[in-house]
Structures are given as structure tokens and as C-alpha cells.
Amino acid sequence: INLPGPWALPYIGNLLDLQPRMYLTLDKWSKKYGPMCKFQLGAGPASVLIADPVIAKEMLSLDPFVGRGTVKEFTLFEGENIGLINSEGKIWEQQRRFTMRQLRDFGFAKSSMESMIMEEVNEMTERLLAFKGKPIDDIKNKLSLAMVNSLWSIVAGTRYSQDDPKLRDLARQINGAFDEAAKSGALLVIAPWLKHIVPGLIGYNAIRRLMRGLVDFVSKTIKEHEDTMQEESPRDFIDVYLNEIKRTTDGASSFYGADAEKQLIAVVADLFQAGADSMSSILNWAVLYLLTLPEVQRKLQAEIKAVTGNSRPVSFSDKPKMPYTLAVINEVLRKAAPPFGVPHRVLTDTEYRGIFFPKDTNIMINLYYIHSDPKLWGDPENFRPERFLTSDEKALEKTENLNPFLIGRRQCPGETLAKDTIFLFLTNLVQKFNILADPDSPEPDLEPAVSFLVQPKPYQVVFQERKD
Ligand code: HEM
Numbered sequence: 519i520n521l522p523g524p525w526a527l528p529y530i531g532n533l534l535d536l537q538p539r540m541y542l543t544l545d546k547w548s549k550k551y552g553p554m555c556k557f558q559l560g561a562g563p564a565s566v567l568i569a570d571p572v573i574a575k576e577m578l579s580l581d582p583f584v585g586r587g588t589v590k591e592f593t594l595f596e597g598e599n600i601g602l603i604n605s606e607g608k609i610w611e612q613q614r615r616f617t618m619r620q621l622r623d624f625g626f627a628k629s630s631m632e633s634m635i636m637e638e639v640n641e642m643t644e645r646l647l648a649f650k651g652k653p654i655d656d657i658k659n660k661l662s663l664a665m666v667n668s669l670w671s672i673v674a675g676t677r678y679s680q681d682d683p684k685l686r687d688l689a690r691q692i693n694g695a696f697d698e699a700a701k702s703g704a705l706l707v708i709a710p711w712l713k714h715i716v717p718g719l720i721g722y723n724a725i726r727r728l729m730r731g732l733v734d735f736v737s738k739t740i741k742e743h744e745d746t747m748q749e750e751s752p753r754d755f756i757d758v759y760l761n762e763i764k765r766t767t768d769g770a771s772s773f774y775g776a777d778a779e780k781q782l783i784a785v786v787a788d789l790f791q792a793g794a795d796s797m798s799s800i801l802n803w804a805v806l807y808l809l810t811l812p813e814v815q816r817k818l819q820a821e822i823k824a825v826t827g828n829s830r831p832v833s834f835s836d837k838p839k840m841p842y843t844l845a846v847i848n849e850v851l852r853k854a855a856p857p858f859g860v861p862h863r864v865l866t867d868t869e870y871r872g873i874f875f876p877k878d879t880n881i882m883i884n885l886y887y888i889h890s891d892p893k894l895w896g897d898p899e900n901f902r903p904e905r906f907l908t909s910d911e912k913a914l915e916k917t918e919n920l921n922p923f924l925i926g927r928r929q930c931p932g933e934t935l936a937k938d939t940i941f942l943f944l945t946n947l948v949q950k951f952n953i954l955a956d957p958d959s960p961e962p963d964l965e966p967a968v969s970f971l972v973q974p975k976p977y978q979v980v981f982q983e984r985k986d
């Protein structure tokens with residue numbers, strides 16, 4: 519591939535350069551080599567890093583670039599590219615179209631999506647009130663459980679109390695899969711054959727155990743649905759999906775026959791793996807930023823009061839009247855989106871902008887670079903929600919430079935749900951509480967923890983009930 523890039527070692531390529539914070543190395547390369555550069559992950563196909571929002575938008579809308587780069591050891595059923603995240607071609611199109619329609623219409627729910635999310639917000643509020651203003655040291659886990667629960671009630675129709683061990687296990691499995699990927703991913707990428715020799719040492723056993731646990735949990739839930747569902751009144755996503763399987767007579771469809779239920783397991787697991795951690799990480803950052811920026815918090819609280827009088831909870835329908843709140847959420851997404859998206863695979867040999875991309879090339883979008891490029895943002899280092907507002911601060915300004923959900927044909931199908939959930943959680947918590955630093959703890963650190971994604975380091979936070 520005729521592009522500039524760092525010099526790569528045989529077999530391991532640039533993997534050693536990527537430690538400990540991969541996104542910082544990628545940032546350095548984009549600064550040095552420009553909007554398109556190449557590097558090498560292990561002995562596999564070349565990777566191309568895109569650091570320009572116009573090129574990203576153009577490429578990701580083209581058919582040859584919508585494949586998915588997947589390490590087969592990390593897939594739910596090892597090596598089977600089914601479900602949503604890892605599938606391609608016809609299966610991907612069918613499963614994605616169906617899931618997006620259900621997430622959008624949500625016509626199958628007994629109660630609306632809003633009331634399901636509000637139930638979680640209310641439980642969270644109760645739990646925070648119980649601390650009576652004492653510092654909390656694991657807000658990450660609390661948010662993560664709330665997000666798993668919120669997704670679970672939409673997909674599987676049930677919610678658990680936040681103390682329920684079943685829910686805790688599910689959350690741990692999902693978080694665990696990401697952590698294992700971060701810890702041992704490099705070796706599995708360089709030398710997947712090591713799994714036959716030292717499977718425990720390179721994290722292979724741990725990842726497969728997690729995936730089996732997830733499959734078991736989801737399979738049991740599906741079985742319970744089959745035993746109790748009534749075709750004419752589906753209760754949740756799983757019921758609607760089971761109906762679709764029954765209805766399908768086209769033998770070529772991925773909703774047909776014995777394999778269809780496996781697809782369902784993979785789709786449900788994918789919704790959790792993609793949705794729970796990413797939403798709770800963004801909310802965790804939002805809490806951390808508000809804790810360090812009292813001015814932003816006060817302005818947010820003033821807008822909430824102007825719209826609701828603080829005499830009722832905030833609801834979806836308030837959104838159009840709350841541009842500052844939406845700008846705060848945009849600013850958190852700009853700062854804390856998945857730093858290099860989710861990799862794509864080139865499906866066929868392709869020429870683009872005069873450059874030849876062989877089949878299987880790995881494409882990564884450098885969102886961290888794009889979201890912190892001074893040419894696009896002026897003062898990217900500052901947390902300044904006003905950058906997303908018109909000069910009178912009465913409306914959101916359109917921008918093509920913010921792409922936390924990526925863009926094009928594989929764009930995140932959970933975007934609306936994620937934004938709505940974050941909106942309801944954030945506004946209703948800030949309406950009830952002042953989010954404060956613990957005066958007895960060191961000042962929180964805004965540098966992300968070392969991990970695969972960008973997560974805040976653990977910190978202490980006080981939720982003080984508002985009396986005003
Ligand atoms: C703030 C929260 C979230 C962020 C920042 C986020 C971001 C992303 C990104 C960057 C991608 C890769 C898109 C691509 O490959 O071009 C993605 C894919 C995906 N996301 Fe999200 N996401 C979030 C929440 C959710 C939620 C709540 C769900 C589920 C309801 C979800 C489900 C998915 C799925 C299934 C995919 C794979 C789509 C495909 O391959 O066609 N995401 N997300």
C-alpha cells in the first residue's frame with residue numbers, strides 16, 4: 519500500500535509501539551504521517567489509519583470498506599462471523615435491518631422505552647440517596663450495572679434489582695471480555711497458534727470461558743421466552759425475533775432453520791457487548807467532568823430548571839428545549855468516544871483516491887485524533903460545550919467533525935438509544951443532586967486509565983441531594 523507510516527518489524531509489526539496506550543501512539547502517527555498512513559499489527563494484513571473526517575465519511579459509505587476486521591478467537595462462537603458486529607454480506611444486512619427496525623419502532627414493548635429507562639434512573643437515584651452525601655468509590659460499577667439492566671429490559675423484557683447476582687455476573691462477563699482483550703490481545707493477534715500450546719498464558723482460555731458464559735446466559739433466557747411467549751403479543755426484542763424465525767419460509771434467509779437461533783444468541787450478545795460498556799463509560803466521564811467543572815454543572819442545572827421548573831422529571835420531549843444539555847453530551851462524546859472506532863475490513867481489492875487497498879486490509883478511523891485536531895476545534899484541550907452551539911446559544915450548530923458512533927453503512931445502530939439513555943440519566947441525576955469532589959481525596963485525574971477503550975481512572979465522588 520503506497521502510504522507513509524512507521525517502520526515495522528517482521529512478524530510482530532508495530533505491536534510493541536502500541537503499548538501502553540494504543541490511541542496515543544496512533545495519534546502520534548497521524549500527526550507525523552498525515553490523513554492516511556499505514557502500520558502493521560502482527561503478521562496479518564496491513565492496517566490503514568484515517569485521520570480526516572471527510573475521508574472517513576467518504577470511505578465508510580463505499581461498499582468495499584464495510585467489511586469487519588475480526589480476530590476469530592474473540593468471537594462469540596469461535597471463528598463464526600454471525601450476529602451483528604462480526605458478520606458481513608447478506609447475514610449482516612438482514613440482521614442489521616431487522617434489529618434497527620425493532621430498536622427504532624419498539625412497537626413490541628408493553629411500556630415505552632422511556633419508562634423502562636426511567637425505572638433504572640429511579641433505582642439509581644434511590645441508591646445514591648442512600649449514601650447521604652458520603653463519598654462513593656465505585657461509581658463505574660453502579661453505572662455499568664444500570665446500563666446492563668436498561669439494555670436487558672429492552673431486549674429480554676426483565677430487569678433485575680441492582681443487587682441481583684445474575685445481573686452482576688452478566689455485567690462482569692461483558693466488562694471481563696474487554697479487559698481480557700486488552701491484557702492478552704496482543705499475543706493472540708501476533709501468534710494465535712499459541713492457543714494450542716499455552717492457552718492459559720495468553721488469555722485464550724479466559725476469553726473462551728467468558729464467551730461460553732455469555733452464550734449460556736443468553737440461551738437460557740431465550741429458552742424461557744420460548745416456553746412462555748404468546749405469538750400475538752410479543753413482549754420484547756427476543757419475542758419479536760422468535761416470531762420472525764417462525765414466519766420465515768425462505769431457506770436462504772439467516773432467520774430460517776436450525777441456525778437462526780444461533781443468530782439470535784449472537785445478536786443479543788452483540789447488543790450487550792457493544793452497548794453496555796460504551797454507554798457507562800460515557801456517563802462515567804460525564805460525572806467526572808461535571809465534578810471538576812462546577813460552572814458547566816450550574817449552567818446545566820439552570821437549563822433543566824428553566825424547562826421543568828424542577829417540579830417533574832426531565833423527559834425525552836424536553837430535548838428540543840435543552841440545547842446546552844445536548845452540547846454537554848456532545849462534548850463528553852468528543853472527549854471520550856472509542857478512540858479508533860471498531861476496525862473495518864476491505865472486502866475486495868479496491869482503488870481509492872489513487873491508492874490501492876488489497877482485500878483484507880484493516881481500516882481504522884482515528885477518532886481520537888479527529889476529535890482533538892486543533893484545526894477543527896481551535897481549543898480541543900478545553901471542555902467547552904458552547905463550541906457546539908450557535909452564537910446566541912439557543913440551538914445546536916451542525917458539525918460533521920463529531921463522529922463518536924462512526925458514520926456510513928456500519929454506523930452504530932444503538933446511537934439513538936445511547937443518546938436518549940445518556941440524556942435521561944444525566945439530566946435527572948443533575949436535577950436531584952450536586953455532583954461534587956470528595957474534599958478528603960486527591961483531585962481526580964482526567965488522564966484515562968490504561969485499557970483498550972478510554973475509561974476514567976477510579977475516583978471518589980459525592981452526590982449531594984439538592985435542597986434548592
Ligand atoms: C455512547 C455509546 C456508544 C458508542 C460511543 C458507540 C460507538 C460505536 C462505534 C464507533 C461502532 C462502530 C461502527 C462501525 O464499525 O462503523 C459501533 C458499532 C455498534 N454498536 Fe455502538 N456505540 C454506543 C452504544 C451502543 C448501544 C447502546 C448499542 C446497542 C443497543 C450499540 C450497538 C452497536 C452494534 C450492534 C454495533 C455493530 C454494528 C455493525 O457492525 O453493523 N452501540 N458503536
